[in-house]
Amino acid sequence: MNYFPIGELSKLSQVKVPTIRYYESIGLLPEPIRTSGNRRVYTEDSLRRLNFIRRARELGFDGPAIRQLQDLLEDPSQPCENAHSIAEHRLQEIEEKLTQLQELKSRLLDMISCGNHTNIESCTIMERLDHDNEPTPSAK
Amino acid sequence: MNYFPIGELSKLSQVKVPTIRYYESIGLLPEPIRTSGNRRVYTEDSLRRLNFIRRARELGFDGPAIRQLQDLLEDPSQPCENAHSIAEHRLQEIEEKLTQLQELKSRLLDMISCGNHTNIESCTIMERLDHDNEPTPSAK
DNA sequence: GCTAATATCTATAGTCACTAGAGGAGCAAG
DNA sequence: CTTGCTCCTCTAGTGACTATAGATATTAGC
Numbered sequence: 001m002n003y004f005p006i007g008e009l010s011k012l013s014q015v016k017v018p019t020i021r022y023y024e025s026i027g028l029l030p031e032p033i034r035t036s037g038n039r040r041v042y043t044e045d046s047l048r049r050l051n052f053i054r055r056a057r058e059l060g061f062d063g064p065a066i067r068q069l070q071d072l073l074e075d076p077s078q079p080c081e082n083a084h085s086i087a088e089h090r091l092q093e094i095e096e097k098l099t100q101l102q103e104l105k106s107r108l109l110d111m112i113s114c115g116n117h118t119n120i121e122s123c124t125i126m127e128r129l130d131h132d133n134e135p136t137p138s139a140k
Numbered sequence: 141m142n143y144f145p146i147g148e149l150s151k152l153s154q155v156k157v158p159t160i161r162y163y164e165s166i167g168l169l170p171e172p173i174r175t176s177g178n179r180r181v182y183t184e185d186s187l188r189r190l191n192f193i194r195r196a197r198e199l200g201f202d203g204p205a206i207r208q209l210q211d212l213l214e215d216p217s218q219p220c221e222n223a224h225s226i227a228e229h230r231l232q233e234i235e236e237k238l239t240q241l242q243e244l245k246s247r248l249l250d251m252i253s254c255g256n257h258t259n260i261e262s263c264t265i266m267e268r269l270d271h272d273n274e275p276t277p278s279a280k
Numbered sequence: 281g282c283t284a285a286t287a288t289c290t291a292t293a294g295t296c297a298c299t300a301g302a303g304g305a306g307c308a309a310g
Numbered sequence: 311c312t313t314g315c316t317c318c319t320c321t322a323g324t325g326a327c328t329a330t331a332g333a334t335a336t337t338a339g340c
Binding site for chain 1: 315316317318319
């Protein structure tokens with residue numbers, strides 16, 4: 001088994017050094033052993049865990065969710081319904097964002113399809129931002 | 141013309157009171173006049189400006205972008221190409237986000253389409269997070 | 281007019297997920 | 311042994327807010 005320093009782990013995982021230390025500080029990544037000179041020493045297992053965190057982050061899971069998923073990993077005999085419900089919850093969030101963004105995109109497209117004109121007064125972009133026909137202030 | 145306090149402005153705009161003060165502090169919303177008792181007093185114009193900010197925020201414009209758009213509004217004789225380029229830039233960002241989210245969604249769907257099983261060991265969600273076939277750590 | 285409830289004020293600190301910087305010390309090669 | 315790199319800790323900054331504390335103002339009821 002090989003041991004490597006934080007810079008190496010950073011390269012292998014594509015996670016920046018300060019971010020690795022940050023993950024450790026918030027308890028996502030366990031504290032590694034240290035050399036006599038106080039340097040962190042990591043193993044393949046650290047890399048596996050860090051990659052797990054990176055992938056979960058890429059999927060948009062936040063700190064608490066990742067912690068839950070990790071707990072599940074630690075105890076693989078658990079029913080996986082928990083993992084499912086976490087993932088499904090994320091999926092729902094993503095669907096919502098997708099819908100919002102799509103609407104947003106079409107609004108922006110509308111705006112940009114602003115014909116020939118020379119100044120702000122006749123610009124549909126500004127017009128829409130300034131007195132949109134109230135997209136229902138039902139908040140975000 | 142009516143004058144109203146911050147709570148009223150908050151209700152009318154659907155923007156929380158501390159957020160309104162925050163916008164003022166970062167220079168997005170101009171400082172309103174005050175009563176003899178030091179309370180902020182707003183007008184219809186404040187509401188219009190705040191709604192402008194809210195809508196721009198909903199469209200995902202960040203502080204600097206909103207300031208740019210506001211500057212354009214203040215000087216309506218300017219060519220509107222500027223507004224266009226800001227909006228187009230935003231559109232590009234939105235397209236990117238959309239693509240990312242869609243990929244993300246299909247990855248999550250893949251995960252969730254985990255058949256009948258009883259524990260984590262046989263759960264595709266955990267499997268994928270734990271040792272995905274490296275979605276190329278090219279990172280974001 | 282007085283009192284109690286509500287609204288508002290300022291200032292500071294906390295959130296999330298990092299990123300950046302200062303200042304110091306370990307370590308490997310020439 | 312000195313240069314240069316990596317690493318250490320600690321503090322502070324980011325953006326866009328949210329939350330809290332303690333003080334003051336305004337309003338409604340009596």
